Amino acid sequence: MTAGTAALERAALQPAALEFRRLGKSYLPGHPVLHEIDLAIQGQGLTAIIGPSGTGKSTLIRCVNRLVEPSSGQILLDGEDLTALRGRALRLARRRIGMVFQEYNLVERLTVIENLLCGRLGYVGAVAAWLRRFPQTDIDRAFELLDAVGLSAFAKTRADSLSGGQRQRVGIARALMQQPRLLLADEPTSSLDPKTSVEIMGLMQGLCEARGIPVIVNMHDVELAKRFASRIIGMSGGRVVFDGAPTALTDDHLKQIYGGEGWLE
Amino acid sequence: MSAPGSTAPAPGASRAAFSPNWLGRAGWLALLLYCIYAASLLDVTWSRFVIGLDQGAKFLDRMFPPNFSRWEAVLKGMKESLEISVLASVAGILISLPIGVMAARNLMPGWVSWPARALIAVCRTFHPVIVAIIFVKAVGFGALAGILALVIASIGFIGKLFAEAIEEISLKQVEAVRATGASFMNVILFGVLPQVFPRFIGFSTYQFDSNVRNSTMVGIVGAGGIGAPLFVAFQRFDYDVVCAILLAIIAVVFCCEILSNQVKKVFGEQRVAASG
Numbered sequence: 001m002t003a004g005t006a007a008l009e010r011a012a013l014q015p016a017a018l019e020f021r022r023l024g025k026s027y028l029p030g031h032p033v034l035h036e037i038d039l040a041i042q043g044q045g046l047t048a049i050i051g052p053s054g055t056g057k058s059t060l061i062r063c064v065n066r067l068v069e070p071s072s073g074q075i076l077l078d079g080e081d082l083t084a085l086r087g088r089a090l091r092l093a094r095r096r097i098g099m100v101f102q103e104y105n106l107v108e109r110l111t112v113i114e115n116l117l118c119g120r121l122g123y124v125g126a127v128a129a130w131l132r133r134f135p136q137t138d139i140d141r142a143f144e145l146l147d148a149v150g151l152s153a154f155a156k157t158r159a160d161s162l163s164g165g166q167r168q169r170v171g172i173a174r175a176l177m178q179q180p181r182l183l184l185a186d187e188p189t190s191s192l193d194p195k196t197s198v199e200i201m202g203l204m205q206g207l208c209e210a211r212g213i214p215v216i217v218n219m220h221d222v223e224l225a226k227r228f229a230s231r232i233i234g235m236s237g238g239r240v241v242f243d244g245a246p247t248a249l250t251d252d253h254l255k256q257i258y259g260g261e262g263w264l265e
Numbered sequence: 266m267s268a269p270g271s272t273a274p275a276p277g278a279s280r281a282a283f284s285p286n287w288l289g290r291a292g293w294l295a296l297l298l299y300c301i302y303a304a305s306l307l308d309v310t311w312s313r314f315v316i317g318l319d320q321g322a323k324f325l326d327r328m329f330p331p332n333f334s335r336w337e338a339v340l341k342g343m344k345e346s347l348e349i350s351v352l353a354s355v356a357g358i359l360i361s362l363p364i365g366v367m368a369a370r371n372l373m374p375g376w377v378s379w380p381a382r383a384l385i386a387v388c389r390t391f392h393p394v395i396v397a398i399i400f401v402k403a404v405g406f407g408a409l410a411g412i413l414a415l416v417i418a419s420i421g422f423i424g425k426l427f428a429e430a431i432e433e434i435s436l437k438q439v440e441a442v443r444a445t446g447a448s449f450m451n452v453i454l455f456g457v458l459p460q461v462f463p464r465f466i467g468f469s470t471y472q473f474d475s476n477v478r479n480s481t482m483v484g485i486v487g488a489g490g491i492g493a494p495l496f497v498a499f500q501r502f503d504y505d506v507v508c509a510i511l512l513a514i515i516a517v518v519f520c521c522e523i524l525s526n527q528v529k530k531v532f533g534e535q536r537v538a539a540s541g
Contacts, residue, residue: 065444067440067443067444091446091447091448092446093446094443094444094445094446095445095446096446097444098445099441099444101437101440101441103437105437105438105440105441106438106441107438107441107442107455107456107459107460108435108438108459108460109459109460109462109463110455110459114455118441118442118445118447118455119445120445121442121445121446121447121448121451121452121455122445122446122447122448122451124451125448126448126450126451126454129450129451129454129455130454171441174441174445178445178446
Protein backbone atom coordinates (compact mmCIF):
# COMPACT_ATOMS: atom_id res chain seq x y z
CA MET A 1 0.00 0.00 0.00
CA THR A 2 2.77 2.48 0.98
CA ALA A 3 4.87 1.54 -2.02
CA GLY A 4 1.85 2.13 -4.21
CA THR A 5 1.21 5.52 -2.60
CA ALA A 6 4.82 6.57 -3.14
CA ALA A 7 4.59 5.57 -6.80
CA LEU A 8 1.40 7.58 -7.10
CA GLU A 9 3.03 10.64 -5.55
CA ARG A 10 5.92 10.39 -7.99
CA ALA A 11 3.49 10.02 -10.85
CA ALA A 12 1.35 12.90 -9.58
CA LEU A 13 4.21 15.29 -10.27
CA GLN A 14 3.91 14.51 -13.95
CA PRO A 15 0.75 14.79 -16.01
CA ALA A 16 -1.16 11.55 -16.37
CA ALA A 17 -0.37 9.43 -19.37
CA LEU A 18 -2.88 7.08 -20.94
CA GLU A 19 -1.94 4.80 -23.79
CA PHE A 20 -4.00 2.34 -25.81
CA ARG A 21 -1.96 -0.38 -27.48
CA ARG A 22 -3.69 -2.40 -30.19
CA LEU A 23 -6.85 -2.41 -28.12
CA GLY A 24 -9.56 -4.67 -29.51
CA LYS A 25 -13.04 -5.56 -28.30
CA SER A 26 -15.64 -7.93 -29.69
CA TYR A 27 -18.92 -8.52 -27.87
CA LEU A 28 -19.62 -11.36 -30.32
CA PRO A 29 -16.74 -13.46 -31.64
CA GLY A 30 -15.82 -12.34 -35.15
CA HIS A 31 -17.67 -9.00 -34.88
CA PRO A 32 -15.12 -6.58 -33.46
CA VAL A 33 -16.43 -3.24 -32.17
CA LEU A 34 -12.91 -1.85 -31.76
CA HIS A 35 -10.16 -2.65 -34.28
CA GLU A 36 -6.71 -2.50 -32.69
CA ILE A 37 -6.88 1.06 -31.40
CA ASP A 38 -3.52 2.78 -30.87
CA LEU A 39 -3.71 6.09 -29.06
CA ALA A 40 -1.63 8.06 -26.60
CA ILE A 41 -3.19 10.77 -24.46
CA GLN A 42 -0.64 12.74 -22.52
CA GLY A 43 -0.96 15.50 -20.01
CA GLN A 44 -3.91 17.70 -19.34
CA GLY A 45 -6.54 19.18 -21.56
CA LEU A 46 -9.82 17.92 -22.88
CA THR A 47 -9.80 15.25 -25.56
CA ALA A 48 -13.11 14.74 -27.35
CA ILE A 49 -13.91 11.48 -29.08
CA ILE A 50 -16.56 12.05 -31.73
CA GLY A 51 -18.27 9.61 -34.01
CA PRO A 52 -21.65 8.12 -34.90
CA SER A 53 -23.66 6.03 -32.43
CA GLY A 54 -22.53 2.45 -32.15
CA THR A 55 -19.01 3.11 -33.36
CA GLY A 56 -17.31 1.99 -30.17
CA LYS A 57 -16.63 5.33 -28.42
CA SER A 58 -18.37 4.21 -25.26
CA THR A 59 -16.74 0.79 -25.40
CA LEU A 60 -13.34 2.43 -25.78
CA ILE A 61 -13.54 4.56 -22.64
CA ARG A 62 -15.32 1.87 -20.63
CA CYS A 63 -12.39 -0.43 -21.33
CA VAL A 64 -10.17 2.01 -19.42
CA ASN A 65 -11.86 1.46 -16.04
CA ARG A 66 -12.89 -2.04 -17.10
CA LEU A 67 -16.64 -1.55 -16.94
CA VAL A 68 -16.18 -3.36 -20.25
CA GLU A 69 -13.60 -6.13 -20.58
CA PRO A 70 -11.24 -5.57 -23.53
CA SER A 71 -10.72 -8.59 -25.79
CA SER A 72 -7.14 -7.87 -26.78
CA GLY A 73 -4.40 -5.30 -26.45
CA GLN A 74 -3.32 -3.16 -23.54
CA ILE A 75 -4.25 0.10 -21.83
CA LEU A 76 -1.47 1.76 -19.86
CA LEU A 77 -2.16 4.42 -17.23
CA ASP A 78 1.08 5.92 -15.93
CA GLY A 79 2.84 2.86 -17.29
CA GLU A 80 0.60 0.32 -15.52
CA ASP A 81 -1.29 -2.16 -17.70
CA LEU A 82 -4.94 -1.78 -16.64
CA THR A 83 -6.11 -4.77 -18.68
CA ALA A 84 -4.11 -7.20 -16.53
CA LEU A 85 -5.56 -6.07 -13.18
CA ARG A 86 -7.79 -8.28 -11.04
CA GLY A 87 -9.66 -7.87 -7.76
CA ARG A 88 -8.08 -5.45 -5.33
CA ALA A 89 -5.53 -4.12 -7.83
CA LEU A 90 -8.36 -3.28 -10.22
CA ARG A 91 -10.24 -1.44 -7.46
CA LEU A 92 -7.12 0.57 -6.61
CA ALA A 93 -6.75 1.53 -10.28
CA ARG A 94 -10.42 2.51 -10.52
CA ARG A 95 -9.99 4.89 -7.58
CA ARG A 96 -7.63 6.93 -9.77
CA ILE A 97 -10.08 7.14 -12.69
CA GLY A 98 -13.16 9.33 -12.35
CA MET A 99 -16.17 8.78 -14.58
CA VAL A 100 -19.12 10.93 -15.60
CA PHE A 101 -22.11 9.17 -17.21
CA GLN A 102 -24.69 10.09 -19.81
CA GLU A 103 -27.60 9.40 -17.47
CA TYR A 104 -25.70 10.74 -14.45
CA ASN A 105 -25.99 7.37 -12.64
CA LEU A 106 -26.45 9.03 -9.27
CA VAL A 107 -27.78 6.86 -6.46
CA GLU A 108 -31.27 8.29 -6.62
CA ARG A 109 -32.35 7.71 -3.05
CA LEU A 110 -29.21 9.13 -1.49
CA THR A 111 -28.66 12.80 -0.77
CA VAL A 112 -26.39 14.95 -2.90
CA ILE A 113 -23.65 14.93 -0.27
CA GLU A 114 -23.89 11.14 0.07
CA ASN A 115 -23.54 10.86 -3.70
CA LEU A 116 -20.39 12.99 -3.57
CA LEU A 117 -18.99 10.84 -0.79
CA CYS A 118 -19.54 7.80 -3.01
CA GLY A 119 -16.40 9.08 -4.72
CA ARG A 120 -14.47 8.14 -1.56
CA LEU A 121 -15.87 4.62 -1.25
CA GLY A 122 -12.62 3.18 -2.55
CA TYR A 123 -10.90 4.58 0.54
CA VAL A 124 -13.27 3.82 3.44
CA GLY A 125 -14.10 0.46 4.98
CA ALA A 126 -17.57 -1.07 4.88
CA VAL A 127 -18.44 -0.39 8.54
CA ALA A 128 -17.39 3.26 8.31
CA ALA A 129 -19.32 3.62 5.05
CA TRP A 130 -22.40 2.03 6.57
CA LEU A 131 -22.28 4.38 9.57
CA ARG A 132 -21.52 7.31 7.24
CA ARG A 133 -18.27 7.91 9.13
CA PHE A 134 -16.21 9.54 6.40
CA PRO A 135 -12.95 11.34 7.29
CA GLN A 136 -13.54 15.04 7.93
CA THR A 137 -11.14 15.92 5.09
CA ASP A 138 -13.43 14.05 2.68
CA ILE A 139 -16.49 15.85 4.01
CA ASP A 140 -14.74 19.23 3.75
CA ARG A 141 -13.70 18.45 0.18
CA ALA A 142 -17.25 17.40 -0.66
CA PHE A 143 -18.61 20.75 0.50
CA GLU A 144 -15.86 22.61 -1.39
CA LEU A 145 -16.73 20.76 -4.60
CA LEU A 146 -20.41 21.39 -3.98
CA ASP A 147 -19.61 25.10 -3.80
CA ALA A 148 -17.55 24.80 -6.98
CA VAL A 149 -20.43 23.24 -8.95
CA GLY A 150 -22.90 25.71 -7.46
CA LEU A 151 -25.07 23.29 -5.49
CA SER A 152 -24.23 24.26 -1.89
CA ALA A 153 -27.91 24.71 -1.08
CA PHE A 154 -28.72 21.14 -2.14
CA ALA A 155 -26.31 19.14 0.08
CA LYS A 156 -29.09 17.29 1.90
CA THR A 157 -31.51 17.12 -1.00
CA ARG A 158 -32.17 13.69 -2.44
CA ALA A 159 -30.62 13.19 -5.87
CA ASP A 160 -33.92 12.15 -7.44
CA SER A 161 -35.40 15.61 -6.91
CA LEU A 162 -32.72 17.41 -8.96
CA SER A 163 -32.96 18.54 -12.59
CA GLY A 164 -30.79 16.98 -15.30
CA GLY A 165 -28.22 19.76 -15.27
CA GLN A 166 -27.99 19.68 -11.48
CA ARG A 167 -27.58 15.91 -11.52
CA GLN A 168 -24.70 16.10 -13.95
CA ARG A 169 -23.05 18.71 -11.71
CA VAL A 170 -23.31 16.19 -8.89
CA GLY A 171 -21.90 13.53 -11.24
CA ILE A 172 -18.87 15.71 -12.00
CA ALA A 173 -18.35 16.53 -8.33
CA ARG A 174 -18.58 12.84 -7.41
CA ALA A 175 -15.93 11.96 -9.98
CA LEU A 176 -13.64 14.75 -8.73
CA MET A 177 -14.10 13.55 -5.13
CA GLN A 178 -11.90 10.64 -6.17
CA GLN A 179 -9.07 13.13 -6.87
CA PRO A 180 -8.57 11.16 -10.05
CA ARG A 181 -5.53 11.10 -12.30
CA LEU A 182 -7.88 10.98 -15.25
CA LEU A 183 -11.53 11.82 -15.89
CA LEU A 184 -13.64 9.82 -18.36
CA ALA A 185 -16.95 11.26 -19.52
CA ASP A 186 -19.34 9.07 -21.49
CA GLU A 187 -21.70 11.33 -23.45
CA PRO A 188 -22.04 13.69 -20.47
CA THR A 189 -24.31 16.16 -22.27
CA SER A 190 -26.41 13.89 -24.50
CA SER A 191 -29.40 14.00 -22.12
CA LEU A 192 -29.23 17.76 -21.63
CA ASP A 193 -30.54 20.81 -23.49
CA PRO A 194 -28.04 22.86 -25.55
CA LYS A 195 -27.60 25.65 -23.01
CA THR A 196 -27.08 23.28 -20.08
CA SER A 197 -24.72 21.21 -22.24
CA VAL A 198 -22.44 24.21 -22.73
CA GLU A 199 -22.56 24.98 -19.01
CA ILE A 200 -21.71 21.41 -18.07
CA MET A 201 -18.84 21.18 -20.56
CA GLY A 202 -17.47 24.53 -19.35
CA LEU A 203 -17.71 23.43 -15.74
CA MET A 204 -16.00 20.12 -16.41
CA GLN A 205 -13.23 21.72 -18.45
CA GLY A 206 -12.64 24.51 -15.92
CA LEU A 207 -12.56 22.29 -12.83
CA CYS A 208 -10.28 19.71 -14.43
CA GLU A 209 -7.91 22.27 -15.88
CA ALA A 210 -7.54 23.91 -12.47
CA ARG A 211 -6.67 20.52 -10.99
CA GLY A 212 -4.46 19.37 -13.84
CA ILE A 213 -6.71 16.39 -14.62
CA PRO A 214 -6.88 15.28 -18.25
CA VAL A 215 -10.41 14.64 -19.53
CA ILE A 216 -11.55 12.23 -22.22
CA VAL A 217 -15.10 12.94 -23.40
CA ASN A 218 -17.29 10.95 -25.77
CA MET A 219 -19.74 13.12 -27.59
CA HIS A 220 -22.05 13.44 -30.57
CA ASP A 221 -22.07 17.20 -30.82
CA VAL A 222 -19.26 18.31 -33.16
CA GLU A 223 -19.65 22.03 -32.42
CA LEU A 224 -19.50 21.43 -28.68
CA ALA A 225 -16.41 19.29 -29.14
CA LYS A 226 -14.68 21.97 -31.23
CA ARG A 227 -15.52 24.60 -28.64
CA PHE A 228 -14.10 22.84 -25.60
CA ALA A 229 -11.59 20.26 -26.78
CA SER A 230 -7.90 20.81 -27.31
CA ARG A 231 -7.74 17.60 -29.30
CA ILE A 232 -10.37 15.74 -31.27
CA ILE A 233 -10.36 12.05 -32.09
CA GLY A 234 -12.82 10.99 -34.77
CA MET A 235 -13.95 7.38 -34.81
CA SER A 236 -15.83 5.43 -37.42
CA GLY A 237 -16.54 1.73 -37.59
CA GLY A 238 -14.36 0.99 -34.57
CA ARG A 239 -11.29 2.74 -35.99
CA VAL A 240 -9.66 6.11 -35.38
CA VAL A 241 -10.06 8.09 -38.60
CA PHE A 242 -9.10 11.54 -37.37
CA ASP A 243 -6.75 12.70 -34.64
CA GLY A 244 -5.79 16.32 -34.35
CA ALA A 245 -6.56 19.85 -33.25
CA PRO A 246 -10.17 21.10 -33.53
CA THR A 247 -9.10 23.63 -36.16
CA ALA A 248 -7.80 20.83 -38.36
CA LEU A 249 -11.20 19.11 -38.46
CA THR A 250 -12.71 19.77 -41.89
CA ASP A 251 -16.01 18.86 -43.51
CA ASP A 252 -14.19 16.14 -45.40
CA HIS A 253 -13.17 14.58 -42.12
CA LEU A 254 -16.73 14.82 -40.83
CA LYS A 255 -17.99 13.06 -43.97
CA GLN A 256 -15.49 10.33 -43.35
CA ILE A 257 -16.50 10.04 -39.66
CA TYR A 258 -20.27 10.22 -39.98
CA GLY A 259 -20.75 9.26 -43.64
CA GLY A 260 -22.93 11.09 -46.15
CA GLU A 261 -22.94 14.85 -46.49
CA GLY A 262 -26.54 16.03 -46.63
CA TRP A 263 -26.54 16.70 -42.87
CA LEU A 264 -23.62 19.12 -43.18
CA GLU A 265 -25.63 21.70 -45.22
CA MET B 266 -39.15 5.99 -34.10
CA SER B 267 -42.37 4.30 -35.26
CA ALA B 268 -41.94 2.40 -38.46
CA PRO B 269 -44.74 2.82 -40.96
CA GLY B 270 -46.88 -0.32 -40.95
CA SER B 271 -46.87 -2.35 -44.13
CA THR B 272 -49.91 -4.47 -43.22
CA ALA B 273 -52.75 -2.04 -43.93
CA PRO B 274 -55.96 -4.02 -44.57
CA ALA B 275 -57.89 -3.87 -47.81
CA PRO B 276 -60.14 -0.80 -48.01
CA GLY B 277 -63.58 -1.48 -46.56
CA ALA B 278 -62.43 -4.24 -44.20
CA SER B 279 -62.96 -3.31 -40.54
CA ARG B 280 -59.87 -3.51 -38.36
CA ALA B 281 -60.15 -5.32 -35.02
CA ALA B 282 -58.12 -3.77 -32.24
CA PHE B 283 -58.32 -6.88 -30.06
CA SER B 284 -58.04 -10.43 -31.29
CA PRO B 285 -60.16 -13.06 -29.49
CA ASN B 286 -58.22 -15.18 -27.03
CA TRP B 287 -59.82 -18.62 -27.47
CA LEU B 288 -57.33 -20.38 -25.25
CA GLY B 289 -58.06 -17.94 -22.42
CA ARG B 290 -61.83 -18.40 -22.78
CA ALA B 291 -61.44 -22.17 -22.73
CA GLY B 292 -59.39 -21.84 -19.54
CA TRP B 293 -62.08 -19.80 -17.77
CA LEU B 294 -64.76 -22.29 -18.83
CA ALA B 295 -62.67 -25.21 -17.57
CA LEU B 296 -62.21 -23.48 -14.20
CA LEU B 297 -65.96 -22.90 -13.87
CA LEU B 298 -66.75 -26.54 -14.69
CA TYR B 299 -64.20 -27.81 -12.20
CA CYS B 300 -65.65 -25.61 -9.41
CA ILE B 301 -69.13 -27.06 -10.03
CA TYR B 302 -67.73 -30.60 -10.10
CA ALA B 303 -65.73 -30.13 -6.88
CA ALA B 304 -68.69 -28.57 -5.05
CA SER B 305 -70.97 -31.46 -6.03
CA LEU B 306 -68.38 -33.96 -4.87
CA LEU B 307 -67.84 -32.32 -1.46
CA ASP B 308 -71.52 -31.98 -0.54
CA VAL B 309 -71.37 -28.17 -0.71
CA THR B 310 -75.11 -27.55 -1.11
CA TRP B 311 -77.57 -24.97 0.15
CA SER B 312 -79.31 -27.37 2.54
CA ARG B 313 -75.94 -28.38 4.01
CA PHE B 314 -75.13 -24.68 4.47
CA VAL B 315 -78.41 -24.11 6.35
CA ILE B 316 -77.64 -26.99 8.72
CA GLY B 317 -74.22 -25.40 9.28
CA LEU B 318 -75.80 -22.05 10.09
CA ASP B 319 -77.95 -23.66 12.73
CA GLN B 320 -74.94 -25.23 14.41
CA GLY B 321 -73.04 -21.95 14.12
CA ALA B 322 -75.77 -20.13 16.03
CA LYS B 323 -75.51 -22.58 18.92
CA PHE B 324 -71.71 -22.23 18.91
CA LEU B 325 -71.90 -18.44 18.99
CA ASP B 326 -74.44 -18.61 21.77
CA ARG B 327 -72.02 -20.62 23.93
CA MET B 328 -69.13 -18.24 23.14
CA PHE B 329 -70.77 -15.22 24.73
CA PRO B 330 -70.16 -13.71 27.14
CA PRO B 331 -66.39 -14.32 26.88
CA ASN B 332 -64.90 -15.86 29.97
CA PHE B 333 -61.79 -14.04 31.19
CA SER B 334 -61.56 -15.99 34.45
CA ARG B 335 -58.38 -17.68 33.20
CA TRP B 336 -56.84 -14.34 32.18
CA GLU B 337 -53.47 -15.20 33.72
CA ALA B 338 -53.03 -18.19 31.43
CA VAL B 339 -54.18 -16.11 28.45
CA LEU B 340 -51.78 -13.31 29.30
CA LYS B 341 -48.87 -15.73 29.76
CA GLY B 342 -49.63 -17.46 26.45
CA MET B 343 -50.04 -14.16 24.61
CA LYS B 344 -46.78 -12.85 26.05
CA GLU B 345 -45.01 -15.99 24.89
CA SER B 346 -46.52 -15.71 21.40
CA LEU B 347 -45.35 -12.12 21.12
CA GLU B 348 -41.85 -13.06 22.27
CA ILE B 349 -41.75 -15.87 19.71
CA SER B 350 -42.83 -13.56 16.90
CA VAL B 351 -40.41 -10.73 17.77
CA LEU B 352 -37.41 -13.03 18.17
CA ALA B 353 -38.28 -14.99 15.02
CA SER B 354 -38.77 -11.77 13.02
CA VAL B 355 -35.47 -10.21 14.13
CA ALA B 356 -33.50 -13.39 13.50
CA GLY B 357 -35.31 -14.14 10.25
CA ILE B 358 -34.82 -10.62 8.88
CA LEU B 359 -31.12 -10.57 9.78
CA ILE B 360 -30.53 -13.96 8.18
CA SER B 361 -32.58 -13.23 5.07
CA LEU B 362 -30.64 -10.03 4.29
CA PRO B 363 -27.41 -11.76 3.23
CA ILE B 364 -29.32 -14.70 1.74
CA GLY B 365 -31.42 -12.31 -0.35
CA VAL B 366 -28.31 -10.52 -1.61
CA MET B 367 -26.68 -13.85 -2.46
CA ALA B 368 -29.80 -15.02 -4.30
CA ALA B 369 -29.92 -11.94 -6.58
CA ARG B 370 -28.84 -13.19 -10.00
CA ASN B 371 -27.83 -9.73 -11.27
CA LEU B 372 -25.16 -9.32 -8.58
CA MET B 373 -23.97 -12.85 -7.95
CA PRO B 374 -22.49 -15.60 -10.11
CA GLY B 375 -24.60 -18.70 -10.56
CA TRP B 376 -22.62 -20.81 -8.12
CA VAL B 377 -23.64 -18.41 -5.34
CA SER B 378 -27.18 -17.53 -6.39
CA TRP B 379 -28.45 -21.02 -7.13
CA PRO B 380 -27.67 -22.53 -3.70
CA ALA B 381 -29.17 -19.42 -2.06
CA ARG B 382 -32.29 -19.70 -4.20
CA ALA B 383 -32.55 -23.40 -3.42
CA LEU B 384 -32.34 -22.65 0.31
CA ILE B 385 -35.12 -20.06 0.00
CA ALA B 386 -37.24 -22.50 -1.99
CA VAL B 387 -36.85 -25.17 0.71
CA CYS B 388 -37.86 -22.63 3.38
CA ARG B 389 -40.97 -21.80 1.40
CA THR B 390 -42.02 -25.34 0.66
CA PHE B 391 -43.88 -26.17 3.88
CA HIS B 392 -46.50 -24.35 5.86
CA PRO B 393 -45.19 -22.97 9.19
CA VAL B 394 -47.34 -25.50 11.08
CA ILE B 395 -45.62 -28.43 9.35
CA VAL B 396 -42.21 -26.87 10.01
CA ALA B 397 -43.27 -26.35 13.66
CA ILE B 398 -44.20 -30.04 13.97
CA ILE B 399 -40.79 -30.98 12.56
CA PHE B 400 -39.00 -28.72 15.04
CA VAL B 401 -41.10 -29.94 17.97
CA LYS B 402 -39.92 -33.45 17.10
CA ALA B 403 -36.34 -32.21 16.58
CA VAL B 404 -35.77 -29.89 19.56
CA GLY B 405 -38.69 -30.76 21.84
CA PHE B 406 -41.85 -28.97 22.98
CA GLY B 407 -41.78 -25.26 23.68
CA ALA B 408 -41.07 -21.81 22.33
CA LEU B 409 -37.72 -22.68 20.71
CA ALA B 410 -39.48 -24.90 18.16
CA GLY B 411 -41.94 -22.09 17.40
CA ILE B 412 -39.18 -19.52 16.98
CA LEU B 413 -37.23 -21.79 14.62
CA ALA B 414 -40.34 -22.54 12.57
CA LEU B 415 -41.10 -18.84 12.11
CA VAL B 416 -37.46 -18.00 11.33
CA ILE B 417 -37.69 -20.49 8.47
CA ALA B 418 -40.92 -18.91 7.27
CA SER B 419 -39.37 -15.43 7.46
CA ILE B 420 -36.30 -16.46 5.46
CA GLY B 421 -38.53 -17.99 2.80
CA PHE B 422 -40.69 -14.92 2.42
CA ILE B 423 -38.28 -11.99 2.90
CA GLY B 424 -35.37 -13.75 1.20
CA LYS B 425 -37.37 -14.36 -1.95
CA LEU B 426 -38.95 -10.91 -2.19
CA PHE B 427 -35.72 -9.16 -1.25
CA ALA B 428 -33.81 -11.04 -3.97
CA GLU B 429 -36.50 -10.11 -6.49
CA ALA B 430 -36.34 -6.46 -5.41
CA ILE B 431 -32.57 -6.46 -5.92
CA GLU B 432 -32.98 -8.02 -9.35
CA GLU B 433 -35.14 -5.04 -10.36
CA ILE B 434 -32.72 -2.28 -9.32
CA SER B 435 -31.02 0.12 -11.71
CA LEU B 436 -27.59 -1.29 -12.52
CA LYS B 437 -26.47 2.15 -13.71
CA GLN B 438 -26.29 3.35 -10.14
CA VAL B 439 -24.38 0.22 -9.17
CA GLU B 440 -22.01 0.70 -12.10
CA ALA B 441 -21.22 4.26 -11.03
CA VAL B 442 -20.38 3.20 -7.48
CA ARG B 443 -18.28 0.31 -8.78
CA ALA B 444 -16.40 2.72 -11.07
CA THR B 445 -15.14 4.67 -8.04
CA GLY B 446 -13.13 1.64 -6.94
CA ALA B 447 -15.49 0.79 -4.09
CA SER B 448 -15.18 -2.64 -2.50
CA PHE B 449 -17.96 -5.16 -3.02
CA MET B 450 -19.46 -4.45 0.41
CA ASN B 451 -19.42 -0.70 -0.26
CA VAL B 452 -21.10 -1.25 -3.63
CA ILE B 453 -23.84 -3.16 -1.80
CA LEU B 454 -24.13 -0.47 0.90
CA PHE B 455 -24.21 2.58 -1.39
CA GLY B 456 -25.28 1.24 -4.77
CA VAL B 457 -27.77 -1.50 -3.93
CA LEU B 458 -29.28 -1.03 -0.45
CA PRO B 459 -30.50 2.55 -0.91
CA GLN B 460 -32.49 1.34 -3.92
CA VAL B 461 -34.23 -1.50 -2.07
CA PHE B 462 -34.32 -0.34 1.55
CA PRO B 463 -37.90 1.01 1.61
CA ARG B 464 -39.19 -2.20 0.04
CA PHE B 465 -37.14 -4.28 2.47
CA ILE B 466 -38.81 -2.43 5.36
CA GLY B 467 -42.16 -3.17 3.74
CA PHE B 468 -41.45 -6.90 3.45
CA SER B 469 -40.08 -7.05 6.99
CA THR B 470 -43.07 -5.37 8.63
CA TYR B 471 -45.43 -7.57 6.61
CA GLN B 472 -43.56 -10.66 7.74
CA PHE B 473 -43.65 -9.42 11.35
CA ASP B 474 -47.45 -9.13 11.14
CA SER B 475 -47.56 -12.57 9.61
CA ASN B 476 -45.28 -13.96 12.34
CA VAL B 477 -47.53 -12.51 15.05
CA ARG B 478 -50.51 -14.33 13.55
CA ASN B 479 -48.58 -17.55 13.01
CA SER B 480 -47.11 -17.45 16.54
CA THR B 481 -50.63 -17.82 17.92
CA MET B 482 -51.00 -21.02 15.93
CA VAL B 483 -47.73 -22.94 16.35
CA GLY B 484 -48.78 -23.61 19.96
CA ILE B 485 -51.46 -26.00 18.68
CA VAL B 486 -48.70 -28.43 17.75
CA GLY B 487 -46.78 -27.78 20.96
CA ALA B 488 -44.36 -25.11 19.78
CA GLY B 489 -45.17 -22.54 22.47
CA GLY B 490 -47.46 -19.55 22.79
CA ILE B 491 -51.20 -18.96 23.08
CA GLY B 492 -52.06 -21.78 20.66
CA ALA B 493 -51.87 -24.48 23.35
CA PRO B 494 -54.46 -22.94 25.75
CA LEU B 495 -56.66 -22.18 22.75
CA PHE B 496 -56.54 -25.78 21.57
CA VAL B 497 -57.23 -27.10 25.07
CA ALA B 498 -60.23 -24.77 25.44
CA PHE B 499 -61.62 -26.02 22.12
CA GLN B 500 -61.26 -29.64 23.16
CA ARG B 501 -63.00 -29.00 26.46
CA PHE B 502 -65.82 -27.18 24.67
CA ASP B 503 -65.07 -24.09 26.81
CA TYR B 504 -66.20 -21.84 24.01
CA ASP B 505 -66.45 -18.78 26.25
CA VAL B 506 -62.74 -19.19 27.06
CA VAL B 507 -62.06 -19.65 23.33
CA CYS B 508 -63.82 -16.36 22.72
CA ALA B 509 -61.70 -14.60 25.34
CA ILE B 510 -58.51 -15.92 23.75
CA LEU B 511 -59.65 -14.94 20.25
CA LEU B 512 -60.39 -11.41 21.46
CA ALA B 513 -56.91 -11.22 22.99
CA ILE B 514 -55.36 -12.35 19.69
CA ILE B 515 -57.37 -9.77 17.75
CA ALA B 516 -56.18 -7.03 20.12
CA VAL B 517 -52.52 -8.04 19.81
CA VAL B 518 -52.58 -8.47 16.02
CA PHE B 519 -54.32 -5.12 15.69
CA CYS B 520 -51.73 -3.36 17.88
CA CYS B 521 -48.88 -4.95 15.91
CA GLU B 522 -50.33 -3.77 12.60
CA ILE B 523 -50.48 -0.22 13.95
CA LEU B 524 -46.88 -0.60 15.10
CA SER B 525 -45.72 -1.83 11.67
CA ASN B 526 -47.43 1.05 9.96
CA GLN B 527 -45.53 3.43 12.21
CA VAL B 528 -42.27 1.63 11.45
CA LYS B 529 -42.98 1.92 7.74
CA LYS B 530 -43.63 5.63 8.14
CA VAL B 531 -40.39 6.22 10.02
CA PHE B 532 -38.04 3.96 8.07
CA GLY B 533 -39.77 3.44 4.75
CA GLU B 534 -39.48 6.38 2.40
CA GLN B 535 -37.98 9.09 4.55
CA ARG B 536 -35.20 7.14 6.19
CA VAL B 537 -32.68 7.80 3.45
CA ALA B 538 -33.50 11.47 3.16
CA ALA B 539 -33.33 11.93 6.91
CA SER B 540 -29.86 10.44 7.32
CA GLY B 541 -27.47 12.89 5.82
